[in-house]
Amino acid sequence: MVRKIIDRYKGKGFKLTPQRLAILKFLxxxxxxxxxxxxFIEIKKKHPTVSFATVYNTVQALRDRGDLLEVTIDPERKHFDPNPSPHHHIICTACGKIGDIFVDYSAALTLPEETIKEFTPTGNHIDFHGVCRDCSTKQ
Amino acid sequence: MVRKIIDRYKGKGFKLTPQRLAILKFLxxxxxxxxxxxxFIEIKKKHPTVSFATVYNTVQALRDRGDLLEVTIDPERKHFDPNPSPHHHIICTACGKIGDIFVDYSAALTLPEETIKEFTPTGNHIDFHGVCRDCSTKQ
DNA sequence: CCCTCAGTTTAGAATAATTCTATTATAATA
DNA sequence: TATTATAATAGAATTATTCTAAACTGAGGG
Incomplete structure (x- = not known):
């Protein structure tokens, strides 16, 4: 796995440091x-001196390369998804657990004339809300 | 308009203060x-002593009553939409302008078996991304 | 193999959005 | 009009994230 990661980033303008490698392994x-x-909590186990800024710097760099998606379904904070292929998410309104949905609904998402007049659409992302099995059995 | 607002909230467990009325009028x-x-900036024009907390308290109260939607399409900050009927949004990736989309796509948004196994869906919201006319003509 | 340096890490401060706290004020009911 | 539950206020606190400046280091070139 580490080899695969190294091959992916070596000589691609992305300096591979131990901290970054740990983040990539975790993701x-x-x-x-x-x-x-x-x-941050996970990486600190192996790299106790790692700083929060490193985590933010790294996820930003990965996001900018298109290797990481910022998921904004949780209004409280950003989540990160190492699967960069476009997909959708569902969040449990009770516990906050997030699931992936690999379906492309684009063909069905035709926009009304008035929207097309005002915007040129470039993409879409669906936030599904629901209750996960754990939470619905728990109560 | 003010009368309509007063009628809507009077005696409904929502104390109508001048600040709240100003917020409701603006929305x-x-x-x-x-x-x-x-x-906050708008309300301060008429009520210079208003505090940010009042704005946050009021939008929370309105959101809890179902009279206001929190729109999370902009990762930077929350936006508010006084139209409580479920609908979707499109954001201009250049200037951040947000448009409403009053189409119910639910019938087309069938979830895969594996998602249904793990979650009971209760709703959905689509973030469309695009470029608005102003921004595309500007460049 | 080691030099060099651009890019990275770090601690800590700074920023920005939002929430909390304690006190004062007031709308709505009786 | 008096009472009281609720709201408004100032300012501090919290939380997430970004910035800063100095020290460090991975990786290509010699």
């Missing part, structure tokens, strides 16, 4: 939609 | 999706 295949704090 | 029919700061 690789991660579908938990961690927040910056989640990442 | 009535407003399709600009103002932020808390936009509201």
């Amino acid at each position: 690789e295949g991660n579908t938990d939609h961690p927040t910056a704090e989640d990442i | 009535e029919g407003n399709t600009d999706h103002p932020t808390a700061e936009d509201i």
Whole structure:
């Protein structure tokens, strides 16, 4: 896994530091939609001196390269999704758990004439709301 | 307009103060999706001593009554929409202008089996991204 | 293999949005 | 009009995120 990550970033204008490698390892295949704090807490286990700024710098750099999506479904804070292919999300209104939805609904999302007159659409993202199984069985 | 607002809130467990009335007047029919700061700046014109907390308290109270939607399409800050009927939004990626989209796409938004297994969906909101006419002619 | 330096890390301060606290004020009911 | 529950206020506190300036280091070139 580490090799794959190194191959992906080596010589691509993205300096691979131990901290960045740890962040990339944590994110690789991660579908938990961690927040910056989640990442920070995890990386601190191996790199106790890591600073929050490093986490923010790194996720910004990854987002700018298109390798990481900022997920804004939770009004409280940003979450990050290492799967850069466009997809949608569902959040549990009770516990905040976020799930991925890999369906492209674009064909059905035709915009009304008045919107087309005012905007040229370039993309879309759907926030589904719901209750997760854990929360609905719990109560 | 003021009469309509008074009728709507009088005796409904929502104390109508001058500050609240000013906020309600500003929001009535407003399709600009103002932020808390936009509201604060506007209300200060007539009520120079108003505090930010009053604006936040009031929009929270209105949101809790279902009279105001929090719009989270802009990752920078929350916007408010006095139209409580479910609808979607489009944001200009250049200037941040937000437009309303009154189409119910729900019938087309069927969720995959694996999502249904994990979540009971209760609603959805679509963030469309695009470029508004002003910004596309400007450049 | 090591030099160099642009890019990165760090601690801590700064910023910005929002919430909280304690006190004072007031709308709405009786 | 008196009472009281609720709201308004100033300012501090909180939380998420960004900035700053100095020290550090990965990686290409010699």
